Amino acid sequence: MAVVRRAFELRLHISLKFITANVIDQSNGQIVAQVSTIEHALKQAFELGRTTKNPQAAAVVGEVLSRRLKLEALNHHGLEHGVHTNVFKQVHKKGVQDCGANAKIVWSVINSLRENGIRIIVHDADFDDSTSIS
Known part of the structure; x- marks a missing residue:
């Protein structure tokens, strides 16, 4: 089985209080764009700063990340080929108690990126895509 080289990868970190999304350039390990609900402007936008279980957050x-990616796309050739992510891996990270809630958050970020013009290539077709939020 051939290993697919991914130029850009979406990585999410969902803590008890915050959501952080990074797009990593796999060729050099550098962060291309990043956004987190810990950022002052985003944190103030949500009631009590509680965003982890909030699909709207x-x-x-995803929307802010898409804007930052579009700005960075001018400097990074290859973004037109899409950003890769493994949904199963993002949902079932070590220590996650509630995979259902995690799935809603992951799909909210992915769908928001798609709605804002970022091509997302989802890996792990065995994952149940029915939790996708339209």
């Missing part, structure tokens, strides 16, 4: 994370 995740959608905002």
